[in-house]
Amino acid sequence: MYIVGIGPGHVSHMTPAAQQALQEAQAVFGYTTYIDLVRPLVEDKKIVSTGMRQEVDRVRRALQAARQGSVCALVCSGDPGIYALAGLVFEMCRENSIPIGDSKDSLKLEVIPGVPALGAGSALLGSPLMTDFACISLSDLLTPWEAIEKRIQAAAWGDFVIVFYNPRSKKRNWQLETARKLILEHRSPGTPVGLVTSATRQEESVSLCTLDSLDCNHVGMQTTVFIGNSRTFIYGSRMITPRGYHEKYQLEMREA
Amino acid sequence: MYIVGIGPGHVSHMTPAAQQALQEAQAVFGYTTYIDLVRPLVEDKKIVSTGMRQEVDRVRRALQAARQGSVCALVCSGDPGIYALAGLVFEMCRENSIPIGDSKDSLKLEVIPGVPALGAGSALLGSPLMTDFACISLSDLLTPWEAIEKRIQAAAWGDFVIVFYNPRSKKRNWQLETARKLILEHRSPGTPVGLVTSATRQEESVSLCTLDSLDCNHVGMQTTVFIGNSRTFIYGSRMITPRGYHEKYQLEMREA
The missing domain is CATH 3.40.1010.10 (Tetrapyrrole methylase, N-terminal domain)
Incomplete structure (x- = not known):
């Protein structure tokens, strides 16, 4: 099988x-x-x-x-x-x-x-997952909400990039907004957020916003949500989490 | 490009x-x-x-x-x-x-x-990543060890399954053992651990142990390390993290 x-x-x-x-x-x-x-x-x-x-x-x-x-x-x-x-x-x-x-x-x-959806979405957004990340499903059908909430807090405190699977459905309509508020306790309102829906399928859509401006009503079942860490930035409409080369190396185009 | x-x-x-x-x-x-x-x-x-x-x-x-x-x-x-x-x-x-x-x-x-290595390794081990997981690189070449240590603590506290990339090299020889001890503060000694080296390549190797018995000296550059959460179990030499179906549904083979 x-x-x-x-x-x-x-x-x-x-x-x-x-x-x-x-x-x-x-x-x-x-x-x-x-x-x-x-x-x-x-x-x-x-x-x-x-x-x-x-x-x-x-x-x-x-x-x-x-x-x-x-x-x-x-x-x-x-x-x-x-x-x-x-x-x-x-x-x-x-x-x-x-x-x-x-x-x-x-x-x-x-x-x-x-x-995986996290890889397909990441590729469309740029490179949000270049450093440590946590992957969390917001569906509380099989996992108690208390366990999910604890993980959101742990991931936010640890400055992980966070990937949310199953962020929202018609019936599960409050979890993402609650998660957003929990993360805002640890992370700046301007933190980049990437939304990828149905990557590589006909109905594919990709958008960027910030933790502050994230409108959870526009997120659905087929969306994967990427929350940047404290260092994630936007360049040329791409969402990028630096790994740290900038601190260690000369990144100029002439030979260093 | x-x-x-x-x-x-x-x-x-x-x-x-x-x-x-x-x-x-x-x-x-x-x-x-x-x-x-x-x-x-x-x-x-x-x-x-x-x-x-x-x-x-x-x-x-x-x-x-x-x-x-x-x-x-x-x-x-x-x-x-x-x-x-x-x-x-x-x-x-x-x-x-x-x-x-x-x-x-x-x-x-x-x-x-x-x-990704986390997906290829997971498939060979069984299904260790079926619920929320955190992915952490143990290389402190580009990230300060303090940030890595904080993330290990956050992931261990949040009961995430943990995937370690870059766990060990000839020069970086103490990080995995330190991580193991940090996780043992939150998780049982019998927690299943899966090691996958060079998945799908000629030199592929897969092995299982526990957090207690993990011998970090046998881990190298090409190894991805999977640490189970509090519910991960071994069945038929596979490493499995249950998602929670068992609590909600009848899983007998006769029609429920």
Whole structure:
């Protein structure tokens, strides 16, 4: 069974290993939107596409098929190990005492990494992640808000660049604004903020603002939010966190 | 000018967009080891490969060539925006007032994301990054150790999974052990630790230990270190951080 990261969306950012795994698979499982992104590659396969929030059912069905001997591919956007389905597959294997590994009676599981949303978004913005960063999901469906809030405070105090996944949905409409206020206790109002929605897909959009001017109402489910650290700057409409070369080296274009 | 992430090393994990950028380039710049990884793709190009620690010189030469009208590709391993060269390119453009953008007199810069070491390593280990994580470089060449230490403390306190880049070199031989002790103030000795060296390359190696038993002497420059959070577990020799499905859903294999 392959757990396949298809990357941010456009096929030009999907690795050959991911394409190969989809080709080898007899059955392909995934959220409808992600299946649509790879539709041309899987048209001749058995496809099990399900809606949002049905991930437990989706993984269960894929595991059942794989246990019956079918080569299965579970499709994830971005990287399967970053807020996607790899963890749920392993959790479910443990809960059901399904042996995993290379031996004859074990389930062979392979995770195929993909370009994560944080990398695709960073590339479009410039280079916001050039130094230490923290990645936090603002979804409190599976994690208590208290734990999320503690992490936001830790990341803000530690001057990490912060990447928010799942920043906002119709029902989860206050978390990003709360996070913004928490960060403002540690960081200047002018801190650059980058918003990337649906990187590399048709509906891609990229915008910059500041921590002070961030209007959370314009952020949706498909947006990844990048909050700069104390040294992040804007140059030529790019968001850049310096790594520190400037302090150590002559950066003039003539030979130093 | 393209700043190209070639991924962890093996060509099967390099995106079509990265391959396309290397094909379009007239001149290719990079650290010798990374150039060697893509040698078959760039054999007919002008190649400027330089040794370690010469990154300022490498970027300066690439920028000079690009300003003179050459289509250049600057090769980075993993993702160019994560401890690689994207930031230095932008820093140097600002220092030298080189206009960047799409207009006629500007330098056109495109960052091509790649599968980062944290993603390639995570896939080999299992799913250690399924919930919030912090990524920290232990190199104090460009960042003061005090700032790094503060971030380690913040990440340990916030119960982030922690990914260490640049954990150790011949000269930087005490930082990882210091980090380990700082984390032990917040986290149990039995916390799973995953070590991934040269993911997807010929010399790839993957191993697991605990925070208590981590022998820093066996960690080198090419190793990425994954420290679990308070809930990370080992199952079937995989390192897994649960996202929390177990608390919310029935994970039995029969229909719930």
